[in-house]
Amino acid sequence: MGSKYAFARATAVGTVTITFVLMLCLTSSFVLGKNAVPNHEHPTPSPDLYTWLDTLGATVHLVVGPVNEAGLRGTVATKDIASGELILQIPNSATIDVGDYSLPGAELAVHLFRRQLTDPKWNASFEPYWKSLPESGSLHSKEVFENPKHRELLQNEYLAAYAEVNANWTRDVFAGNASLEPGKMFPSLLAEKLSGADKVTFEEFKHAASLTATYSFVFPNKEGQYMRVMLPLFDLINHKGEGANSYVGKDSTTGSYHLIASKDIKEGEEVTHCYNWDNERNDYALINYFFFQTLDPPRLCALDLPDGNLDGGFTEPDDRYLPHEKGAIQELISQFEARLTTFPTTEEEDEKMLAKEGSKLDWISHRIIDFRRERKRVIRLTIERLREREKTAYSLLPPSTGADASKEEL
Numbered sequence: 001m002g003s004k005y006a007f008a009r010a011t012a013v014g015t016v017t018i019t020f021v022l023m024l025c026l027t028s029s030f031v032l033g034k035n036a037v038p039n040h041e042h043p044t045p046s047p048d049l050y051t052w053l054d055t056l057g058a059t060v061h062l063v064v065g066p067v068n069e070a071g072l073r074g075t076v077a078t079k080d081i082a083s084g085e086l087i088l089q090i091p092n093s094a095t096i097d098v099g100d101y102s103l104p105g106a107e108l109a110v111h112l113f114r115r116q117l118t119d120p121k122w123n124a125s126f127e128p129y130w131k132s133l134p135e136s137g138s139l140h141s142k143e144v145f146e147n148p149k150h151r152e153l154l155q156n157e158y159l160a161a162y163a164e165v166n167a168n169w170t171r172d173v174f175a176g177n178a179s180l181e182p183g184k185m186f187p188s189l190l191a192e193k194l195s196g197a198d199k200v201t202f203e204e205f206k207h208a209a210s211l212t213a214t215y216s217f218v219f220p221n222k223e224g225q226y227m228r229v230m231l232p233l234f235d236l237i238n239h240k241g242e243g244a245n246s247y248v249g250k251d252s253t254t255g256s257y258h259l260i261a262s263k264d265i266k267e268g269e270e271v272t273h274c275y276n277w278d279n280e281r282n283d284y285a286l287i288n289y290f291f292f293q294t295l296d297p298p299r300l301c302a303l304d305l306p307d308g309n310l311d312g313g314f315t316e317p318d319d320r321y322l323p324h325e326k327g328a329i330q331e332l333i334s335q336f337e338a339r340l341t342t343f344p345t346t347e348e349e350d351e352k353m354l355a356k357e358g359s360k361l362d363w364i365s366h367r368i369i370d371f372r373r374e375r376k377r378v379i380r381l382t383i384e385r386l387r388e389r390e391k392t393a394y395s396l397l398p399p400s401t402g403a404d405a406s407k408e409e410l
């Protein structure tokens with residue numbers, strides 16, 4: 001496990017032009033990206049949000065609402081939009097810089113509370129935005145992964161430890177005994193005698209840490225420093241890797257933020273963009289943003305890839321990482337088979353658990369069990385795929401046709 005810095009790392013790549021900054025859905029092992037994740041359980045925001053944005057000079061060609069049969073929340077276009085056209089524009093005055101992009105959510109939360117408490121008028125003016133965000137208890141991420149029972153359900157020691165370190169960090173920044181930078185711990189707000197700081201509860205603080213980490217985007221400010229920015233409405237757009245139809249950019253002259261169509265979009269069609277490609281790996285997406293996807297073709301968790309790790313960067317399709325040589329394929333098949341036997345429950349047992357006790361489970365447990373079921377399913381499908389590949393794979397060993405051949409080999 002790396003330092004806290006690595007844990008809080010943002011990913012994906014930004015391309016800077018003179019007047020316009022595009023956040024492209026490319027990845028490298030480092031740099032920046034869109035890190036917001038909509039909370040699918042949260043109801044649609046009240047009309048106040050649109051009115052407030054309109055007053056500030058926003059342009060809005062999408063609306064928040066259900067985007068599938070199951071009632072998943074997302075955003076849909078309110079008119080036909082051609083590729084290259086603007087879908088959404090919000091001025092800088094409707095956005096919030098919450099701190100350096102490399103800081104963990106806890107430090108960003110201190111930043112946010114400082115601003116709110118220092119300028120209550122400003123905070124009050126943002127009420128429509130605060131109301132559009134998920135309420136405490138309906139958001140989950142590594143910053144608040146404090147329940148050992150939930151971590152246990154992950155069925156993976158590394159993921160559980162990663163979650164625990166991050167949750168501990170949030171607790172310690174609040175208590176005032178850990179921080180990447182002095183002055184970033186919560187008690188500094190008490191020392192500054194900011195009115196209302198003493199009323200902030202740990203529950204509120206944790207929620208803010210999770211929000212600032214998961215509902216923020218990374219962009220350079222005027223000084224070229226990469227900052228995490230909270231962007232109303234943008235943060236309610238769902239992630240899609242392949243097939244996303246828009247991208248986010250910043251106009252560096254006006255400081256406003258834009259969502260541009262990367263394809264023709266029909267009225268009523270869902271608008272999606274790629275937060276970053278690392279989210280195509282379900283373990284990464286779950287621990288950082290608490291969502292996962294069922295992809296076709298499926299993708300292994302980052303931790304299940306040969307040499308995989310949670311730091312991301314495993315962004316291309318699995319074939320890029322899976323072997324082609326017969327011996328290596330066979331070895332990987334046996335590793336995957338062994339892995340499937342080490343989980344305390346099987347894919348079928350997880351499925352049964354969700355079907356039988358699903359309604360009794362709290363939503364966090366439900367999603368974690370669903371995640372690990374999907375993880376096992378993908379390993380199983382990958383074994384099947386490797387078996388197919390094995391049939392026609394080349395072999396590095398020369399064909400040993402008899403005793404002479406094997407002697408020669410020695």
Ligand SMILES: *[C@@H]1O[C@H](CO)[C@@H](O)[C@H](O)[C@H]1NC(C)=O
Pocket residue numbers: 113116117123124126127128130196
């Ligand atoms: C900011 O304003 C909201 C109301 O919109 C309020 O609920 C919240 O307590 C305020 N935050 C702080 C830290 O004062």
Ligand SMILES: *[C@@H]1O[C@H](CO)[C@@H](O)[C@H](O)[C@H]1NC(C)=O
Pocket residue numbers: 161164165168
């Ligand atoms: C988290 O904090 C608890 C309580 O202080 C401690 O026992 C545990 O070792 C910490 N976990 C990690 C992974 O650092």
Ligand SMILES: *[C@@H]1O[C@H](CO)[C@@H](O)[C@H](O)[C@H]1NC(C)=O
Pocket residue numbers: 172175177178
């Ligand atoms: C901070 O304090 C808590 C509670 O006293 C303790 O569990 C934790 O290990 C401390 N963290 C650090 C980094 O010292």
